[in-house]
Amino acid sequence: MWPNNALIDLFKAEIQKAWSFPILEIAVGLIAFTTIANIHVLLNISTQTGLLASFSILISDSFFDSLYSQMLFLSIFCGVLVSLSFARDYEQGFMQTLLSSPVSRSVVFLVKFFAVILPLTILTWVMTTSIVFLNFYSGSSVMVVIEKALWALPVIFIALMFCGGFAAFISLSLKRTIPSVLTVVLAGFSIWYISTVTSDVVGNIANYFILTPFPVPLIALSRVFGRVVTPFISLGDFEYVLPTWVFWVLSVFYALVFLVPVYVYFTRRFEIRE
Amino acid sequence: MLFLNASSEHVPRSYIYTLGEIPVNVTHVYVVSIAPVGPGNISVGYFRITGNAPGLGGPPSELFAESVVLPLHLLITDPANRTLFNADIVTPDFFAVDFNTRGDYLVYLTNNGNKSESIPIGVQFGEGNLQNREFDKYMLSVTLTLIGVILIVVGVVKKLVAKPVLSC
Amino acid sequence: MTANILGEFEGVVKRFKEIGALNGLTFKIYKGVNGLIGPNGAGKTTTIRLSLGLIKPDTGSATLLGFDCWKQSLDLRQRIGILYEKPAFYDHLSGLDHLKLMAKLKKLSDPLGESKQVLKLVDFDNEAQYRRISGYSAGMRQRLGLAHALLGQPELIILDEPTSNLDPLGRAQVIELLNTLKKRGFSFLISSHILSELEKVCDHVILMNGGIAVRQGMLASLLSEVPSGIFRIKVHPNEPIVDLLKQEESVKSVTPVENYLIVITYNAHKFQQRLPFLVARANAFLEEVKMEGNDLESLFKIAVAQGDKR
Numbered sequence: 210m211w212p213n214n215a216l217i218d219l220f221k222a223e224i225q226k227a228w229s230f231p232i233l234e235i236a237v238g239l240i241a242f243t244t245i246a247n248i249h250v251l252l253n254i255s256t257q258t259g260l261l262a263s264f265s266i267l268i269s270d271s272f273f274d275s276l277y278s279q280m281l282f283l284s285i286f287c288g289v290l291v292s293l294s295f296a297r298d299y300e301q302g303f304m305q306t307l308l309s310s311p312v313s314r315s316v317v318f319l320v321k322f323f324a325v326i327l328p329l330t331i332l333t334w335v336m337t338t339s340i341v342f343l344n345f346y347s348g349s350s351v352m353v354v355i356e357k358a359l360w361a362l363p364v365i366f367i368a369l370m371f372c373g374g375f376a377a378f379i380s381l382s383l384k385r386t387i388p389s390v391l392t393v394v395l396a397g398f399s400i401w402y403i404s405t406v407t408s409d410v411v412g413n414i415a416n417y418f419i420l421t422p423f424p425v426p427l428i429a430l431s432r433v434f435g436r437v438v439t440p441f442i443s444l445g446d447f448e449y450v451l452p453t454w455v456f457w458v459l460s461v462f463y464a465l466v467f468l469v470p471v472y473v474y475f476t477r478r479f480e481i482r483e
Numbered sequence: 484m485l486f487l488n489a490s491s492e493h494v495p496r497s498y499i500y501t502l503g504e505i506p507v508n509v510t511h512v513y514v515v516s517i518a519p520v521g522p523g524n525i526s527v528g529y530f531r532i533t534g535n536a537p538g539l540g541g542p543p544s545e546l547f548a549e550s551v552v553l554p555l556h557l558l559i560t561d562p563a564n565r566t567l568f569n570a571d572i573v574t575p576d577f578f579a580v581d582f583n584t585r586g587d588y589l590v591y592l593t594n595n596g597n598k599s600e601s602i603p604i605g606v607q608f609g610e611g612n613l614q615n616r617e618f619d620k621y622m623l624s625v626t627l628t629l630i631g632v633i634l635i636v637v638g639v640v641k642k643l644v645a646k647p648v649l650s651c
Numbered sequence: 652m653t654a655n656i657l658g659e660f661e662g663v664v665k666r667f668k669e670i671g672a673l674n675g676l677t678f679k680i681y682k683g684v685n686g687l688i689g690p691n692g693a694g695k696t697t698t699i700r701l702s703l704g705l706i707k708p709d710t711g712s713a714t715l716l717g718f719d720c721w722k723q724s725l726d727l728r729q730r731i732g733i734l735y736e737k738p739a740f741y742d743h744l745s746g747l748d749h750l751k752l753m754a755k756l757k758k759l760s761d762p763l764g765e766s767k768q769v770l771k772l773v774d775f776d777n778e779a780q781y782r783r784i785s786g787y788s789a790g791m792r793q794r795l796g797l798a799h800a801l802l803g804q805p806e807l808i809i810l811d812e813p814t815s816n817l818d819p820l821g822r823a824q825v826i827e828l829l830n831t832l833k834k835r836g837f838s839f840l841i842s843s844h845i846l847s848e849l850e851k852v853c854d855h856v857i858l859m860n861g862g863i864a865v866r867q868g869m870l871a872s873l874l875s876e877v878p879s880g881i882f883r884i885k886v887h888p889n890e891p892i893v894d895l896l897k898q899e900e901s902v903k904s905v906t907p908v909e910n911y912l913i914v915i916t917y918n919a920h921k922f923q924q925r926l927p928f929l930v931a932r933a934n935a936f937l938e939e940v941k942m943e944g945n946d947l948e949s950l951f952k953i954a955v956a957q958g959d960k961r
Contacts, residue, residue, distance in 0.1 A: 214755060215752070215755035215756045215758070218752050218755055219752065219756065222741045222743075222744060222752060225741075225743055225744075226741060226742075226743060229743055230638035230639075230641065230642055231635070231638060233634070233638075234631070234634045234635050234638050237630070237631060237634060238631050241627040241630075241631065245627060250518055250520075251516060251517060251518040251585070252495070252498055252516070252517050252518070252520075252606070253514075253515075253516040253517075254498070254500035254502075254513060254514070254515050254516075254604050254605075254606070255500070255502075255513070255514055255516075256502055256503070256511065256512070256513055256514070257512045257513075257514055257589075260514050260516070260587075264516070298739075301739060302735065302737050302738075302739040303739040303740075305700075305705065305735060305739070306735065306738070306739045306740070308703075308704075308705055309703045309705065309728060309733045309735075310728065310753065310756050311725065311728040311729040311756055311757050311758075312725075312756050313725050344518075478707070480700075480705060480706045480707060481700055481705040481706065482667060482706070
């Protein structure tokens with residue numbers, strides 16, 4: 210299924226459809242809105258030998274804080290767009306048209322799914338990296354920014370895969386636009402809220418909340434950045450004890466836990482009944 | 484977005500960092516990496532400062548500070564490697580610097596005393612010059628706001644221009 | 652499968668929860684124009700969706716052009732065209748761009764040329780093809796959908812209610828176009844409940860009701876079976892008169908259909924003389940009486956009324 214011209218054109222058409230005015234403008238505005246609120250001003254004092262390490266911490270903090278503040282909005286936005294792509298197209302009869310075309314169901318699913326996920330990942334990554342870069346540009350920091358940015362890209366992608374997979378699952382189950390969108394928004398808020406509950410409120414069980422889908426990719430990123438303490442997230446001993454690979458495996462698991470079953474269902478059993 | 488600047492992080496009025504001990508007759512180099520935030524002070528030898536540092540404007544108030552006393556040779560260069568200050572001093576002291584260029588300001592400290600000490604380096608700003616201190620954020624927010632406005636306008640124009648006439 | 656048979660449904664059953672959409676549907680699709688007719692809820696749309704692999708049959712087999720409709724759906728879709736009742740497109744694209752995309756998906760060697768050719772075929776080769784589809788009228792969308800269905804000279808074109816969204820002039824134009832395409836050798840499966848239009852184009856007819864094919868065959872042959880002397884009467888109240896009609900010697904059968912009574916008579920003239928007397932005896936009021944003609948609509952009503960299962 211190597212993409213040929215036709216599939217590339219189909220992908221472009223889906224992207225244009227999913228990101229038609231004013232969706233792209235709203236996304237750019239809101240990402241910029243959340244990023245700019247987390248600008249770390251360039252002010253650092255260190256020894257010459259410790260300069261790179263010091264910058265590394267600053268830039269890591271800047272990436273992390275920026276992504277953390279964007280994550281709630283991004284996950285809900287991603288979920289809503291995927292819901293619209295599947296549920297609205299089903300309701301309006303466009304899914305029927307696509308599935309009647311000489312294109313495999315696999316292609317239809319992947320094109321619709323990644324027409325939302327890929328541009329949103331790239332948009333978030335480019336804007337976050339640009340703002341961090343603008344903030345920390347100096348001769349010594351460019352390579353550090355690039356290195357951190359390269360790690361941030363897969364994390365953003367994995368996090369959005371979970372949101373998109375969940376939204377695809379909901380929208381193909383409910384097959385109605387408004388209930389799907391509402392469910393996705395509520396679920397997004399709920400999952401985010403759970404991760405913010407501290408042990409003061411619910412006791413030791415809060416330690417396990419860092420294993421929920423919202424904080425896991427961010428913790429994985431913070432581990433790669435060499436950070437131990439993740440700001441603003443409630444800490445439990447759990448987070449210190451678990452090795453880094455656990456968070457990466459969990460991130461990938463969450464990315465696929467809804468996506469794979471929905472993909473299999475769509476390609477093998479999905480029916481247009483209305 | 485321009486209004487967001489009010490809530491996002493500001494350059495602190497005072498930022499002090501204590502670095503390792505400098506042995507006797509040894510020169511250590513410290514790097515102050517900073518955005519173009521305008522005039523301020525570099526402090527040498529103050530662990531903590533409250534009140535207005537000298538020369539930064541604002542109403543005079545009692546300066547309360549913890550400090551270390553040590554004779555040093557001090558050299559300060561700007562990101563273009565121009566010398567801003569080069570003389571023997573006794574800590575603690577303040578040195579006026581106009582941070583008008585983004586980059587690394589180097590502070591060379593040579594311990595002319597008879598014992599090794601930790602020497603804190605800091606930067607301080609006055610109550611005024613907020614625009615300069617927030618230069619990065621204003622520049623960024625103006626750029627992003629302009630991009631956003633352009634995108635919105637282009638989108639609206641495309642929508643209106645491309646709106647087809649229904650055929651009879 | 653012989654050369655003339657393009658598709659075959661054999662004992663196809665499809666249930667949606669408790670509702671039996673198809674209850675052992677069996678029919679053949681031949682070269683030429685095949686009409687799939689039936690009332691709302693007969694299972695026509697389910698049949699079409701099943702043909703395109705959008706629905707999986709519970710039991711039975713459905714094949715088109717030698718391909719299993721569910722298992723080999725992708726291969727099948729390369730060879731057929733489809734026009735839905737409410738065609739959907741990439742509205743942000745122009746008509747021509749949308750067709751080009753679809754032509755590329757069909758792996759046609761000259762997408763632009765083929766697109767322009769089918770647009771010309773459906774009389775859509777004016778400047779409107781360069782405009783965004785979001786601004787098209789219903790008729791233009793229907794034409795574009797038909798052009799899409801014709802891309803790549805498909806072996807079979809499936810049309811689901813092709814005239815339902817059109818005004819009478821638009822319907823007439825579509826029927827005329829279908830006749831033109833028929834002469835060029837295109838084969839169609841047309842689903843519709845507007846029987847008078849289908850009569851003008853169809854060669855073969857499949858009558859559906861309640862998820863089964865109640866009659867099928869060549870249109871001319873089926874129409875020749877329609878007896879004369881069929882009356883459709885509306886009487887209020889109709890219960891008392893039903894028994895009286897059944898006892899009448901000129902009446903062959905009486906079947907209530909919706910608000911009407913379909914009366915098949917041996918002797919139309921004698922029945923017309925007796926009807927006022929029967930209505931008076933039943934103390935009823937005769938609202939409407941119509942003698943049905945020798946047409947598809949009559950054929951369909953008979954088939955439905957008799958519950959014929961051949």
